[in-house]
Structures are given as structure tokens and as C-alpha cells.
Amino acid sequence: MTPRPASTVPPGLPGLARFSHVRGDWHYLDNGAELSAHGIRPVGTVLAVHGNPTWSYLWRDLLETATDRAIEAAAAVGEYPDGVQGAWRVVAVDQLEMGLSARTGRHRTLADRVADLSALTADLDLEGPVVTLGHDWGGVVSLGWAVDHPDRLAGVVLLNTAVHQPDDAAIPAPLRLALARGVHRWGTRTTRAFLETTLGLARPRLARDVADAYRLPYRAADDRAGIEQFVADIPASPEHVSRPELDRIADGVRRLDVPALLLWGARDPVFSDRYLDDLVHRLPRASVHRFEDAGHLIAEDVDYAPTVLRWLGSAVSGDDARADAFTGPGGPSTSGMTPTRASSPDTASASGSTAAGVPAFRPMWAGLDERAADPASRTEPAVLDLTTTGAGRRVSWQALDRQVRRIAAGLHEIGVRRGDRVSLLVRPGPTLTALVYACLRIGAVVVVADAGLGVRGLTRAQRGAWPQYLLGETTALAAARTMGWPGVRIAVDPLDPVRRRVLGVEHELIDVARTGEGVDLPPEPGPDDDAAVLFTSGSTGPAKGVLYTHRRLSALRDALATHFAVGPETGLVTGFAPFALLGPALGTRSVTPDMDVSAPRTLTARAVADAVKAADARMVFLSPAGILHVVDTADRLTAVDREALGRVQTFLSTGAPISAELLEAARSLMPAAEAHTPYGMTECLLVTDITLDGIHEVADAPDAGVCVGRPVGAGRVLVSALDDDGAATGTPSDAPGVLGEVLVSAPHLKERYDRRWLTDVAAERDTPAGHWHRTGDVGHLDDAGRLWIEGRLAHVLTTPAGPLAPVGPEQAVERADGVRRAAVVGVGPTGVQQAVAVVEPVPGAGSARPGRAPERLDAAVRAVSSVPLAAVLLAPEMPTDVRHNSKIDRARLADWAAGILAGGRVTLP
Numbered sequence: 001m002t003p004r005p006a007s008t009v010p011p012g013l014p015g016l017a018r019f020s021h022v023r024g025d026w027h028y029l030d031n032g033a034e035l036s037a038h039g040i041r042p043v044g045t046v047l048a049v050h051g052n053p054t055w056s057y058l059w060r061d062l063l064e065t066a067t068d069r070a071i072e073a074a075a076a077v078g079e080y081p082d083g084v085q086g087a088w089r090v091v092a093v094d095q096l097e098m099g100l101s102a103r104t105g106r107h108r109t110l111a112d113r114v115a116d117l118s119a120l121t122a123d124l125d126l127e128g129p130v131v132t133l134g135h136d137w138g139g140v141v142s143l144g145w146a147v148d149h150p151d152r153l154a155g156v157v158l159l160n161t162a163v164h165q166p167d168d169a170a171i172p173a174p175l176r177l178a179l180a181r182g183v184h185r186w187g188t189r190t191t192r193a194f195l196e197t198t199l200g201l202a203r204p205r206l207a208r209d210v211a212d213a214y215r216l217p218y219r220a221a222d223d224r225a226g227i228e229q230f231v232a233d234i235p236a237s238p239e240h241v242s243r244p245e246l247d248r249i250a251d252g253v254r255r256l257d258v259p260a261l262l263l264w265g266a267r268d269p270v271f272s273d274r275y276l277d278d279l280v281h282r283l284p285r286a287s288v289h290r291f292e293d294a295g296h297l298i299a300e301d302v303d304y305a306p307t308v309l310r311w312l313g314s315a316v317s318g319d320d321a322r323a324d325a326f327t328g329p330g331g332p333s334t335s336g337m338t339p340t341r342a343s344s345p346d347t348a349s350a351s352g353s354t355a356a357g358v359p360a361f362r363p364m365w366a367g368l369d370e371r372a373a374d375p376a377s378r379t380e381p382a383v384l385d386l387t388t389t390g391a392g393r394r395v396s397w398q399a400l401d402r403q404v405r406r407i408a409a410g411l412h413e414i415g416v417r418r419g420d421r422v423s424l425l426v427r428p429g430p431t432l433t434a435l436v437y438a439c440l441r442i443g444a445v446v447v448v449a450d451a452g453l454g455v456r457g458l459t460r461a462q463r464g465a466w467p468q469y470l471l472g473e474t475t476a477l478a479a480a481r482t483m484g485w486p487g488v489r490i491a492v493d494p495l496d497p498v499r500r501r502v503l504g505v506e507h508e509l510i511d512v513a514r515t516g517e518g519v520d521l522p523p524e525p526g527p528d529d530d531a532a533v534l535f536t537s538g539s540t541g542p543a544k545g546v547l548y549t550h551r552r553l554s555a556l557r558d559a560l561a562t563h564f565a566v567g568p569e570t571g572l573v574t575g576f577a578p579f580a581l582l583g584p585a586l587g588t589r590s591v592t593p594d595m596d597v598s599a600p601r602t603l604t605a606r607a608v609a610d611a612v613k614a615a616d617a618r619m620v621f622l623s624p625a626g627i628l629h630v631v632d633t634a635d636r637l638t639a640v641d642r643e644a645l646g647r648v649q650t651f652l653s654t655g656a657p658i659s660a661e662l663l664e665a666a667r668s669l670m671p672a673a674e675a676h677t678p679y680g681m682t683e684c685l686l687v688t689d690i691t692l693d694g695i696h697e698v699a700d701a702p703d704a705g706v707c708v709g710r711p712v713g714a715g716r717v718l719v720s721a722l723d724d725d726g727a728a729t730g731t732p733s734d735a736p737g738v739l740g741e742v743l744v745s746a747p748h749l750k751e752r753y754d755r756r757w758l759t760d761v762a763a764e765r766d767t768p769a770g771h772w773h774r775t776g777d778v779g780h781l782d783d784a785g786r787l788w789i790e791g792r793l794a795h796v797l798t799t800p801a802g803p804l805a806p807v808g809p810e811q812a813v814e815r816a817d818g819v820r821r822a823a824v825v826g827v828g829p830t831g832v833q834q835a836v837a838v839v840e841p842v843p844g845a846g847s848a849r850p851g852r853a854p855e856r857l858d859a860a861v862r863a864v865s866s867v868p869l870a871a872v873l874l875a876p877e878m879p880t881d882v883r884h885n886s887k888i889d890r891a892r893l894a895d896w897a898a899g900i901l902a903g904g905r906v907t908l909p
Contacts, residue, residue: 003102003105004102004103004222006022007022007100008021008027009029015064016057018034019063019092020100026102026120027101028091028092028093028094029056029092030092031066031090032089032091035071038074039074040071040074040087044128044154044317045088045091045129045130045131046066046090046091046130046133046308046312047091047145048062048092048133049092049117049141049142049145050092050095050098050134051138051230052227053195053198053218053227055094055214055217056100057213057216058135058300059090059133059299061303062090062305063090065305066087067090069087070088073086073087086317095117097225097229100217103225105225109241109245110137110140110141110245110246110249111245114145114148114245117142117145118149121145121149127152128149128154129316130149131153131155132145132156132157133157134158135299136159136271136296137161137230139158139161139162139163143156143249143252143253146253146256146258147248147253147255148252155260155312155315156256156259156260156286157260157261158261158262159263159298159304162271162278163246163250164247164275164282165246171234172271175234178231179231179234179236184232185228189225189227190221192215192218192224194231195214195224198296201268203293204301206297210300250282253279253282256283257285258285259286261288261308261757262276262280262283262286263307263308265295265298266290266291266294266460266463266464268295272463273463273464274466276290276755277486280755287315287757288756288757289307289756290464292464310761311757361527361551361554362558363440363554364437364440364554364557364585365441365584366585367557367586368401368437368587370587371401371568372398372402378396378397378401380396380589381394381397381589381615382400383429383583383584383589383591384589384591384592384614384615386610386614387427387428387592387593387594387596393429395430395434400430404434404437405521406514407438408439408516408521409442409516409521410517411438411442411444411512413512413516415488416442417443417444418443418525419529419530420445420468420469421445421465421466421468421469421487421533422439422445422446422447422469422487423462423470423471423472424439425449425451425476425480426476427473428574428580428592433580436581437584440525440550441521441524442521443525443529445531445532446531446532446533447461447532448532449461449462449465449543450535450543452537453538457538458479458485459483462480462483462485464754465533465545467486468487468488470485470486471491472492473493474493474499477489477504477505478503480504481503481504488506489506489507490506490509491503491507491509494508494510527549528549528551529550530547531550531553532548533545533548534546534548535682536682536683544682544754545753545754546682546750546754547753548751552751555746555748556685556748559713559715560586560686561586564652564676566588568588569588569618570619571590571615571618572588572619572621573590573593573608573611573612573615573621574592575592575595575600575608575620575626576600576621576626579621579685591611591615593607594611595607595626600625601625603626603629604636605630605634605636605637605641608630609642609645610641616647617648618647618648618649619648619649619651620650620673621652622652623655623656624653625656627663627666628662630669631665637669642669645669645670646670647672648672649672650673650674650676651673651675652676653675656887657708657789658677660695660699663692664692674691675692677708677709678690678709678712679709679787681777682750683773684744684750684773686746687715687717688709689708689710690707690710691709694707694709695707703788704790704807704808704809704811705780705805705807705808706788706807707782707786707787708786709787710786711787713747714746715744715745715746716745717734717743718733718772719732719735719740719743720732720740720766721738721739721740722741724802724803724831725830725831726796726798726830728740728741728778732772735781737782739778739779739790740778740780741775741776741778742775742777742789743772743773743774743775744772744773745768749771776794777789777791778793778805789807790806791805791806795825795894798830798833799826800831800832804826804867809837809865809866810837812864812867813837813839813861813865816860816863818841818860819857821839821878822837822840823878824837824838824867825894827870827871827897835867836870836873837871837872838875838878838893838896839861839873840876840877841874841876848874849874850874850875850906850908851873851874852900853872853873853874854874873900875908875909876908877908878893878909879893892909896909
């Protein structure tokens with residue numbers, strides 16, 4: 001090939017010419033001169049390295065955003081004095097043989113490219129602090145520079161890349177194809193196939209001018225020699241010439257003691273979550289965010305630049321005030337956010353510090369240890385399983401403790417270590433209970449995703465959490481094999497050799513337990529070690545992983561024990577899956593009734609009575625959907641059943657709002673019980689609580705919504721007022737009567753979201769000092785400090801009269817004759833939305849055809865409505881969430897209503 005010198009950006013690429021520079025064989029983009037021209041002294045440099053087959057054009061948004069915001073901030077103060085620093089210089093290189101850099105004709109290995117980059121930064125006198133930024137194989141090269149220059153390194157940012165290839169795993173299929181004989185040169189150099197395939201990975205499709213800009217440096221075959229070389233340099237085997245350099249960099253990354261940010265497109269067919277998980281373990285200080293719908297070209301798929309600048313301001317500069325100047329008000333989703341606070345003096349003392357008289361941390365398994373060691377109680381039942389699959393199983397405290405210890409030691413023997421993630425795809429019952437406590441005891445992180453998420457939701461959850469081990473029943477193992485879920489597979493059920501091989505099972509639980517017999521347990525994990533990743537229900541978007549530490553799980557146990565006076569003789573009936581595993585931690589027996597725990601509405605009154613009798617239980621946990629079916633099947637109770645239910649002392653409905661009428665109907669079956677309906681979410685399973693008597697006390701209150709009571713224990717609740725656009729922009733306060741987003745804080749609040757740094761930032765934006773969470777719920781506090789929930793922030797109607805929360809109007813509509821449930825949704829543009837009532841009729845109340853409500857029902861609804869209604873529509877059955885079967889999907893109903901009112905086809909919602 002004919003050598004070609006480096007060149008600057010040609011006319012026609014808006015905004016880039018001002019950054020384009022050539023030095024020797026290198027072309028690079030650099031905003032340093034422009035910052036200097038405005039008198040701006042940057043706090044550091046971002047060294048950005050592209051991968052294959054892109055070029056520095058990939059980083060144009062970061063250059064433009066960083067520069068423009070710095071200039072705007074400087075103009076706002078009239079100058080840029082030393083005390084108002086925060087701008088970042090961005091240097092984005094075109095690797096040699098790539099982009100607009102020179103075509104030298106030399107074949108370059110990974111080691112060469114790392115050395116090339118170091119030579120350029122030396123020539124540019126690039127002093128620290130430097131934050132490296134890389135994508136694809138540019139990520140590896142940038143990490144090579146980082147490993148070689150620790151004295152100048154301030155941080156690391158990576159977008160979909162890989163720094164380690166396991167010997168026992170094949171390289172990604174697209175790369176194998178690109179390396180195949182007969183394909184390699186033809187696909188990478190002779191034609192533009194590799195380039196076009198890469199550009200086609202963008203989600204959504206690239207605009208034509210953007211795609212053309214990426215093609216610009218690679219028009220001729222000789223221009224694409226670097227693309228061919230880059231593919232050839234992939235260390236596809238241990239013998240590859242670049243493998244030693246890759247291994248050197250991978251090992252060196254473990255020693256980098258700097259902040260890191262990993263932004264990941266979850267739909268990347270090249271760099272899957274396997275590589276993200278590896279990077280997380282090598283960079284334990286990393287902030288991580290997975291973008292569920294982004295792919296390999298994540299810098300094109302998402303607005304990444306404000307995110308990087310936000311992180312630079314908080315994690316590297318360490319000054320939120322400076323960072324705010326560069327993320328700026330009115331920007332993308334990260335504007336105005338504050339960094340996640342992993343801990344604070346407030347949360348540490350509230351969560352179990354020995355200071356100020358607060359009790360010392362007590363691990364989750366302490367209650368199990370104590371009961372098993374007590375000769376008077378160790379033979380008593382700890383867990384009872386009355387489900388169809390485990391009918392009549394009773395496990396004593398002594399047996400449970402022995403099984404927990406055997407499994408814990410056995411898991412450690414086969415390689416499970418502290419911090420390893422273990423996905424448990426097992427139905428609630430004694431086996432799942434033993435597995436949870438075994439994992440917690442050795443410091444493994446339990447991953448729990450509800451089967452109600454379905455195969456697609458479970459696949460998303462498993463790939464997002466990326467567990468190292470997966471313990472499952474046969475059906476779960478089959479799904480894992482079919483869907484490619486990660487993790488060493490351990491079968492809970494005994495399998496014959498053929499099925500074991502077909503399912504890819506490496507161990508059986510019975511063998512794991514035998515391996516652990518008589519083996520000493522490893523040291524216990526610390527209170528601030530990660531303990532569990534619990535997935536949300538997915539009722540308000542894709543299910544999110546919520547991470548709890550041991551300290552925060554134990555704080556939840558303590559809050560429950562104190563608030564509900566749970567003792568060794570209480571006995572729990574747990575028809576609500578999240579609380580089914582707390583019995584041993586509370587030191588009391590628990591029983592799962594005969595039901596499908598992933599479908600709460602399968603629970604019957606007889607099943608609850610049988611469970612109460614079996615455990616002599618004094619406390620019952622149920623979800624609203626379960627209660628509805630329990631009440632509907634109460635006529636099947638015998639006198640003995642009713643006598644048993646009459647001994648229940650505490651009854652809780654948890655997981656979703658419930659009407660006083662339904663709660664009253666349930667208490668009529670348990671007349672001696674104090675009925676509670678706590679409010680919480682996966683992020684904080686217990687926030688507030690109110691009794692049925694408390695609900696009756698506020699029955700005539702003028703407040704709209706559902707009263708969920710006062711905060712539990714050390715918990716706190718504040719409200720951030722809504723503006724006219726329905727956004728929660730008000731300063732959080734406890735002022736009564738203010739409609740806004742609910743913020744919560746408690747010792748048992750989740751530590752963070754799992755690999756969702758931006759979500760964490762959003763959940764704690766504009767919050768008071770301490771550890772807070774923006775719930776996404778809207779409501780208000782009354783004069784007595786009670787919280788009233790009025791819906792979800794996403795469901796607030798923005799009407800000409802101002803923001804309108806849906807629950808209050810729904811409660812009014814539900815008073816109409818013939819209405820079982822109602823949803824009030826907004827139709828139309830923001831600010832001028834009209835309220836539409838969607839009603840589900842009482843069974844047998846007449847027509848149940850979807851569409852506009854019959855005239856009589858329409859009139860009845862309008863007569864009781866508290867707001868003007870543009871229309872009344874009828875839905876035979878409300879769409880609800882998969883976990884609780886209770887939370888109405890208002891977003892889905894709003895789309896359905898808009899379609900019908902626009903003259904579209906009438907379908908079921």
C-alpha cells in the first residue's frame with residue numbers, strides 16, 4: 001500500500017474543524033486551544049481512544065459538550081478564576097492506520113498501539129490528571145496507557161470493551177466470523193462489510209450524515225488496512241502474539257486505585273455482560289450503568305457525554321458545585337444530580353454502629369444460630385412447606401442449621417467465594433431458605449428474581465446481574481440452557497446423567513451438601529459487604545436489581561421485629577414471597593401456604609387456614625391479590641378453619657394499595673387480628689405502616705389518596721413538590737398538604753441499584769444529607785405526619801388546572817354502582833391533558849365489552865367523579881403487574897384510551 005500522511009477534518013463535519021489537529025503521523029481532536037482562548041484553565045485531560053472500525057468522530061459529543069458548557073460557565077461569571085474550575089480538556093486520538101491519522105504500512109500489535117499512544121502523549125506534554133476513555137479495542141489501548149502511567153492517572157472510563165478473554169470461552173461469534181479464512185481480508189479491507197456491519201449495530205439506525213462521517217476515512221481498500229490489522233490482532237488464542245500484552249494490561253488493571261466509570265450497552269453482540277462482569281471485578285471502585293436498550297455503539301445510542309461530565313465532576317474533581325456548572329440545568333437526565341452516597345454518618349449510626357448506644361451489628365443468620373443451639377427449641381419446626389411441590393415438609397431448627405452449614409461449606413469447597421453472585425431459581429420453601437442463609441453465611445451475593453417476570457424478564461435480570469453460579473430446579477435449568485443464562489449450573493433436583501449433560505449441570509445440590517459435611521466455614525462477611533440483589537416487579541419498567549448489604553438486610557429484620565413485636569413464638573404465614581425468607585432471621589417459624597407463589601391470586605382461604613394450623617401462627621403476611629382471592633373463597637372454610645384463623649393476632653397486607661373494604665373483609669376472617677397495611681417497595685421493603693383502625697380514623701378526612709400511615713422505626717419521609725409540568729422540582733420537606741414525589745430514608749433502605757449508576761444518581765438527586773431514595777410515588781403528608789399515596793410520578797396528569805394525581809379521582813369513580821376498579825389516565829399533550837376514566841365492572845353488572853362505557857354506567861361514573869372527565873371507557877379486566885397482580889398499568893391504559901378516542905380499533909387493553 002502507498003503510505004499516506006495524516007490530515008485534518010475536511011469541510012462538511014460541523015463543529016469538528018475547530019478541534020482538528022495533526023502532529024506527525026497523528027490526527028487528533030483537542031479542545032485545549034479553544035478553552036485557552038476563553039481564559040479557561042482545565043482541571044485535567046480526558047484521553048479518548050476509539051476502537052475498530054471507528055475514529056475520533058466517535059467522541060464529538062463529548063468534545064462539543066465539554067467545551068460549550070465550559071464557555072457558558074465562564075461567561076456566566078464574566079471570567080474563570082481559580083475558584084470556579086471544572087472544565088476538562090478532551091484529546092481524542094485517531095489510532096495510527098485509522099481515521100485521519102497516517103497510513104504508514106506498518107503492522108501494529110496491541111503492544112505497539114499502547115507504545116504509540118504513550119509516545120504521542122509525551123510529545124503533547126500531556127501531564128496529569130488524566131482520565132482515560134475508551135471503547136471497543138480502544139478501551140484496551142487506553143487501559144494500557146493507564147497501567148503504564150499511574151502517576152498521571154486520575155480515573156478510567158470505559159464503554160463496551162473487553163480486557164480479558166477466558167481460555168475456556170470462545171471469542172464472540174461476530175469476531176470469529178471476521179477472522180475466518182476467506183472472510184478476514186475480504187470483509188475488513190477488500191469490502192466495507194466489517195465497517196457497515198458495525199455501523200448497523202447502532203440503536204436506533206444512524207442518520208445518513210453520521211454514517212457517512214464514519215465512512216469518511218475508509219473509502220478505499222488501502223484506507224481500510226488498519227481495520228484488517230486490528231481484527232487480525234485480536235488475541236483469539238493463548239498463543240497469539242498480542243496475548244501477553246493483553247494479559248499484562250488485564251493484570252495491571254487490578255492495581256489501578258482510581259475511580260472508574262463503566263457505561264455498557266446491554267444489547268452488544270460482541271462484548272456481552274461477561275466482559276462487564278470481568279471489568280467490575282478488576283475495578284471494584286467502578287460506578288456502573290447498563291443501558292438496557294443500547295448496543296455496541298453505545299456512544300451513538302445514548303447521550304453519554306453529560307453522564308461522563310457528571311461523573312468527572314463528582315468522582316474525579318470531587319466538587320459537586322463545579323460539576324453542576326458543566327452538567328447544567330435543563331440538560332439531559334443527569335442534570336442537577338448529586339453523586340450516590342454509599343454511606344454517611346447518619347446511615348452508619350442508624351444501621352448498627354456501636355456508637356451512641358446503638359446496638360452492634362447482628363448478622364441475618366444469628367437468629368437461626370441461637371434457635372439451633374437452644375436445646376429446648378432446636379427440634380421444633382423452623383420452616384414448613386405446604387405448597388403442592390413440598391406438601392407437608394417440616395424442617396426443624398437443628399436440621400435447618402445443619403443443612404445451612406453443610407451447603408455453605410460445600411459451596412465454598414466448589415469455589416464460591418465472598419462477593420461471588422449466586423442466582424437462586426428455586427420456589428420458596430425449606431430448600432430456598434437453606435440456600436439463602438448458606439450463601440449469606442459465606443459472603444456470596446444472593447440474586448433473586450421473581451418467576452413472575454417471565455422468561456424474557458428473567459433473562460434480562462440474569463444477564464444484568466451476571467451471577468457466577470446458578471442454582472435451580474429442573475425447569476429453571478432448562479430455561480437457563482435455552483436462553484444462555486450465565487453461571488456455573490447447580491441442580492437442586494437429582495438428575496440422571498443424560499439430563500445433567502443436556503442441561504449443562506456441573507454439580508448437584510445433594511453432592512455439594514455432602515462435600516461440606518464436617519468442613520469448617522470460612523470467615524463471616526462484614527456488615528458492609530454486598531449481600532443480595534433483589535429484582536423489582538417490573539410494573540413500572542424493566543425490573544431493576546436492588547442491592548442490599550448485610551447491614552441493611554439486618555436493619556430490615558430489626559425494623560420488622562420491633563415494629564410488629566415478632567418473637568420466637570409468633571409464627572409466620574408468608575403468602576408474600578419477599579417476606580417468606582425472614583422467619584429464620586427473626587428466630588420464628590414460618591410456613592408457605594399451598595399456592596403458586598409467583599401468582600398470589602392462587603391463594604385460597606382454606607390454604608391460609610391450613611398454614612395457620614400447621615405453624616400455630618399468630619402473624620399472616622399476604623399480598624392484596626392474594627387477599628382478594630382469600631375473601632372470595634371464604635365460603636369454603638370449615639368451623640375448624642375459622643377457629644384457627646381466629647387465633648391470628650397480626651395480619652399484614654403488603655406489596656400494593658388495598659381498600660379499607662377489602663381489608664375489613666379479610667379481618668372478618670381473622671377477627672382477633674390487628675390488620676396492618678404497610679407501605680414499601682423493593683428498595684425499602686418497610687417505609688410506613690397503618691392499621692385498619694387507623695384507616696377508619698381518617699375515613700372522613702378531606703385528603704385524596706390512600707393513607708399509608710407514619711414512618712416505621714428510624715425511617716423518614718419527605719415530599720418534593722410538583723411543578724406545572726408534573727416534575728418533582730420542589731425542595732424536599734415535611735410540610736403538610738403538598739402534592740409531590742415521596743422521598744424515603746431508613747437504615748434498611750437499599751444500598752444502591754445494581755449496575756445502574758445513573759438510576760442511583762436520579763434516586764438521590766436534590767436530597768438532604770444522608771441516604772435517601774426518590775420513590776417515584778406521589779402523595780402528600782397530612783397535619784399528623786401521615787403519608788397519603790396518590791399514584792406514580794409517571795402517571796400524573798398535567799391538566800390546564802395543574803398536576804393531577806390519579807388515585808383520588810379513581811377512589812371517587814369506584815363509588816359508582818357497578819364499578820369494581822377504576823383508573824384515571826391523561827390523554828393529550830403535556831399541560832393540556834384531559835382526564836379519562838377507565839372502569840372495570842363488577843362481575844354480572846351488565847355489558848363487559850371493551851370500549852366506551854354504556855350510557856347508564858357513564859352517567860353513574862360522571863355523577864360521582866371529583867374531576868371533569870373527557871370520556872368513560874370500559875375494560876373487562878384491568879392490566880396489572882406480574883408480581884402482585886394488583887398494581888394497575890396506567891401507562892398501558894393511557895395508550896389504549898388514546899387509541900380508542902382517536903378513532904382506532906377497539907381492543908382489550
